[in-house]
Amino acid sequence: MLSFILRRILEAIPTLLILITISFFLIRFAPGSPFTTERKMPPEVLANIEAKYGFDKPLYEQYWSYISGLAQGDLGPSFVYKDYSVSELVATAFPVSLKIGLTVFVVSVVLGVFLGILAALYQNTWADYTIMSFSVAGIVIPSYVVAPLLILLFAIYLKWLPAGGWNDGGWQYMLLPVVAMAKGFTGYIARIMRGSMIEVLNQDFIRTARAKGLPTRTIMLRHALRPAMMPLASVLGPAMVGVITGSVVIENIFGIPGMGQLFVNGALNRDYSMVLGLTILVGALTIAFNAIVDIAYAYIDPKIRYS
């Protein structure tokens, strides 16, 4: 197991390096620069700025100095949020997105698994149809439609909840964004869970368990749940990265100071170091969570063993 983890870490280094290299050159070749302004800048001032950020040097030198800075944990200065460094901004925005993302994750997994099992158990009954209708609705209705409707109802008409803001993540501020984000994710998980659970319930060992007269509860929890979780585990890793790194739409609608806003502003304003910093973070998280999923497989599936 230890050698497996070690191998995954070693594999991650070249993967990340390739990712950084591609991103570095892609954003540099995008038209426009972080210093493009509507009003033209005196050439002397522009030259000074470029010198300050090392943009006057050849591209390969900039690349090298970025990589060496990165090795020391320096993500560079932000060009959009000029008073901050990228590391600082990520250090304040990431916990916000993490908090929302983890809540969404927990709610969706618990609710989605539960609903999926229920639908599988009562396959082709009204319960199944109701759950699946809501799941599909949750997936297909985009959050930029649902979120404003939630605000309209709960914040403006009923005045129960704030219309946005963060305020250090008080529950009132988290409720609507979490609901708006979790509804699609829950539906997605419920559908996967239903499908795999139906497959498992048709297997011979379940029939054997039933024949032995085990109660449904025991069959479900002890025998069916684990194999049915297999397909889910493989999608949860990348999905986890998706939810904890922030949703652009939700953060914009609710005014949440998370990673999604940094992404958008970074890309639109050619904030090179911001875009690269976020790419590296998401890349590293994706690699890490995929590794965790692989390790989790070993626990869930007795056929897989790492030695």
Place this chain on the structure above:
Amino acid sequence: MDRVTLICRNCSRLAWLKGIRGLPAYVVMLLFVSACSDPGTQMQGQTSGKQLVRGNYAEPNTLDPAAQPGLGIHILRDMYEGLVRSGPDGNVQPAAAERWESEDLRVYTFHLRKDARWSNGDPVTAQDFVYSWRRLASPATPDGRSWYLTSIQVKNARQVAAGDLPPERLGVRALDPYRFEITLEQPSAFFVDTLAHHALFPLHRATVEGHPDLWTRPRYHVSNGAFRLDEWSVNERVVLVPNEHYWDRENVHLDSVVFLPISSLTAEFNRYRAGDLHITGSIPPAQFDRLRASVPAEVRAPLVAATFMLDFNGKQPPLDDSNLRKALAYAIDRDTLTSNVLGRGERPAYTLTPATMRAYELPDSHWSQWSQQERERVALRLYREAGYSIAQPLKLEIKYPADEANNAKVGAIAAMWKRVLGIETKLTHLEEKVFSDHIRSGDYQVSTWNLWAEFNEPYSPLSASLSEESGPVNGYRDSTYDQLLAQAMKTVDTTVRNAIYLQAELRFAEDLRSVPLYQVTDRKLVKPFVNGYSDHMLGFIYSKDLSIIDH
């Protein structure tokens, strides 16, 4: 940074959680993250009686007045106080300076208030102004707006910005702690009017030099205005509280001012409706008519000193022909554009100077005095003379920044050209940075822009067409025009000065390198309980003037 240390401090506290068998890892992580946040504070919706919440369009990119603060200007105007401030009518009022004098309009002496204090209690002195102005001029200041000092003709500003002279040679000095002297390159009759600009705010030298990378943070920030910086959460809010040492503290009625950087107009509007926000940054276009009908008292849409323009690239054919440019300008029906396409109080514009800033008596020969039919007739004649016809139409491309609101008006302009002249126009909307890049490199035929006045004087919008400003962009270089503006600058008599501005306008209309379409409105929603709010032609809304009445 604080949060990072907080996480580590909590690590040991949460270590016991690991011992609980079977507790899913994500629950541990969730608790961990919750533990990292501060305990919930009061809801923003239930703002206390004296807290004002203002919309700020988007996150300020910096709070350094000398850099390009863009979206931070409202915050800066609350935190700092320049020599003068801009009153509701656009005229300047004394602020950090009590009074000023000049004998020759070239050397100005400002007498500073003796009771003015920084938020840390230090007196505000002439040295502070000398420091901040030199810093602004210096090419070493990143993103510095040294061009502003150059454009208002401060002595040696150009050479200092170019690095040819040291900042110490800038035409400013402290005669004594409370007398600040400014020397100009040439006499300027309206120099004092240019001084409310945020780039000219004083800075606390010890703070800026003591914390070069951190002085704009609440922890270190020192300012001399009615408010000081209390909290800055990126992408969430900026909170200001009164500066207890402010000389006019008794006339500051708010307990705090919160700026919310909400870039989505709909989101901002929802926050306003929910009562979280008292003054919005803008109004969603789709809601404007409905709101003006239902809550007219809350809708503000004053005309401001800004003009929406089309710019013609005269450096390359076919638009190097001034007659063709005129044809294009005359063919646009501004009344239809403002009332049918926009309809939010905009006003047709025919001069570079906004009509609300200076109403010239334009001669009958000026195209603004003709009827639209007449304009279209002349446009068609000029178009044909330039060698185009229905059979051989001109093909043009308009480049503009991608924005829903722009699509409609640019589309309308193209339709008018098609109807009157038969021109085939290609509409190219570009992402903002790409757009700026194209304009800067001269890669465009027609583009859109907003001409904003920096101060309440026609010189400001007119100066955008000075040879050195517009020459590199659209190729407009006219020494006569330049001379007229230079002459206007030193003319004390307003009537004579206006006559010179009018001459410059007429001169420009002969070339029409860029063409005014309409005067812009600054649309905001303001809650009825915000007291003291008055529309401002340059968009200066100081929170100091505002209070909240019981509601």
